[in-house]
Amino acid sequence: AGGGKALPEYAAWKDADAMIVHSANTIELRREAFGHSTITPSERLYVRNNLNPPPADIVKDPDVWSLEVAGVAKPGSLTVADLKRLGLTAVTMVLQCSGNGRAWFPHKPSGTQWTVGAAGCVVFAGVPVRDVVAALGGVAGGMKYMTGTGGEALPEGVDPNMVRVERSVPLEAMEDAILAWELNGAALPLAHGGPLRLIVPGYMGVNNIKYIRRLAFTEAQSPAKIQQSSYRFYPVGEKGSDKYPSIWEMPVNSWLTSPYEPGKPLSAGRMLLSGVALGGFHALKGVEVSIDGGQTWQSAEWFGPDMGRYAWRSFAMSVDLKPGKYRIATRATNDQGETQPKERRENNRGYNNNSWLDHSVELEVV
Ligand code: MSS
Incomplete structure (x- = not known):
């Protein structure tokens, strides 16, 4: 390893x-x-x-x-x-x-x-x-x-x-x-x-x-x-207590999983960007992918089985990438209309991060 x-x-x-x-x-x-x-x-x-x-x-x-x-x-x-x-x-x-x-x-x-x-x-x-x-x-x-x-x-x-x-x-x-x-x-x-x-x-x-x-x-x-007091969502610098929400329901989230190999550039051309998306406590509705750091988004396609409300789903999007650097972001939405935010929601213990920006990755194409 x-x-x-x-x-x-x-x-x-x-x-x-x-x-x-x-x-x-x-x-x-x-x-x-x-x-x-x-x-x-x-x-x-x-x-x-x-x-x-x-x-x-x-x-x-x-x-x-x-x-x-x-x-x-x-x-x-x-x-x-x-x-x-x-x-x-x-x-x-x-x-x-x-x-x-x-x-x-x-x-x-x-x-x-x-x-x-x-x-x-x-x-x-x-x-x-x-x-x-x-x-x-x-x-x-x-x-x-x-x-x-x-x-x-x-x-x-x-x-x-x-x-x-x-x-x-x-x-x-x-x-x-x-x-x-x-x-x-x-x-x-x-x-x-x-x-x-x-x-x-x-x-x-x-x-x-x-x-x-x-x-x-x-x-x-x-x-x-x-x-x-632990596993509570509370402001940075405060002390946890029962007056703050407990970490219960999971928020909507997604991230790219391939192609990705730290420090290894990809060869230019057609490729499939893929990842996993979860609706959290609610079922998924859709997921979008951006290759320009979140300026423009396109819907990705699900592939593989749909195993219900609590499972995640695999998604992919076909792209043709010329040499360059790309910030790939993914953004899921659940059936309650909840979408991943751009920024993480700050909290003292660093829980429930579903920021699409944080989860994005830079791909280098040569
Ligand atoms: N349970 C018990 N009994 N113990 C412990 O420690 N942990 C938690 C859960 N449960 C514990 C339990 C946590 S914290 C988590 S995540 C989980 O578990 C994990 O799982 P796996 O199987 O993966 O190991 Mo955090 O929110």
């Missing part, structure tokens, strides 16, 4: 040449390694852990993993084997870290300097949360949030709320949520939250709780720091 850090053991099966290893818990897909098949192979799916992952033996026999469910009429514990009897569904969706695109924020927010590769489009399979809730008599009265708790062992001597990975999303998100044990047709690997993960399609990565131990329907949002 050209001198980068080595893959950590729990993710040693990743495609090393396709990844940028920022740290043992933050691994990004290279822009030039997205491919054209719409689905991101598991070997190329980014990894982000807020805490070190649990020991690998938890995925040896996924069926025995148990989940506690609270805030329902009949609270209780269910194993993955039990869950497999309750219902089945699958969703193709974009999994994307809230900090994807952080590298372009000029105030240099702390955190991983992701560009485009903290995202992938993958298939998760499992049981609809709705079916689990129905089997347990329904959500208890007055509950406003769905709260998932990660299964990591917590360091001793610290307030659990300071470190615990526990996130709440609005109760409505339950409708499309899944408790998943499969990724892209194989058992969910530890790196992506096996044996069991809460999947909340259309919501930013952090809300998809890995190795989930507890699913609770709650009146209030989790008291954990990761809910109360």
Whole structure:
């Protein structure tokens, strides 16, 4: 992988040449390694852990993993084997870290300097949360949030709320949520939250709780720091708190993925510019491409499968480029009429970057 850090053991099966290893818990897909098949192979799916992952033996026999469910009429514990009897569904969706695109924020927010590769489009399979809730008599009265708790062992001597990975999303998100044990047709690997993960399609990565131990329907949002003050959208220089919006729904976005090879000019002539576009929380409507830094735009064509509201779509546009330098930008719009802005929306932690200018690339043609 050209001198980068080595893959950590729990993710040693990743495609090393396709990844940028920022740290043992933050691994990004290279822009030039997205491919054209719409689905991101598991070997190329980014990894982000807020805490070190649990020991690998938890995925040896996924069926025995148990989940506690609270805030329902009949609270209780269910194993993955039990869950497999309750219902089945699958969703193709974009999994994307809230900090994807952080590298372009000029105030240099702390955190991983992701560009485009903290995202992938993958298939998760499992049981609809709705079916689990129905089997347990329904959500208890007055509950406003769905709260998932990660299964990591917590360091001793610290307030659990300071470190615990526990996130709440609005109760409505339950409708499309899944408790998943499969990724892209194989058992969910530890790196992506096996044996069991809460999947909340259309919501930013952090809300998809890995190795989930507890699913609770709650009146209030989790008291954990990761809910109360982290993963909030607030002004540069301020302190995060619950008065600011939580990082929940994903915004519309897109970026060019090929042809692109850092430092390698392209030969002049006809070529296809291609990339991926996502509607975010809503379905996609269209995507445009500009070869002059956003002065003029042309609609691109979709290619490949349309895998629904939560998936991304591949697009391409044919161009004939003479020698020169071109700033290639892409701009997606969703079915709510939301279009990527030119400028990023500044915020202290560098979340939700969907600026088309930041995501643009310069191509040199010779
Ligand atoms: N879960 C848990 N349990 N833990 C941790 O750490 N992280 C987050 C999610 N979940 C975590 C969890 C985040 S933050 C993200 S992005 C995601 O996950 C990732 O995923 P993958 O599979 O890729 O690794 Mo940012 O917004």
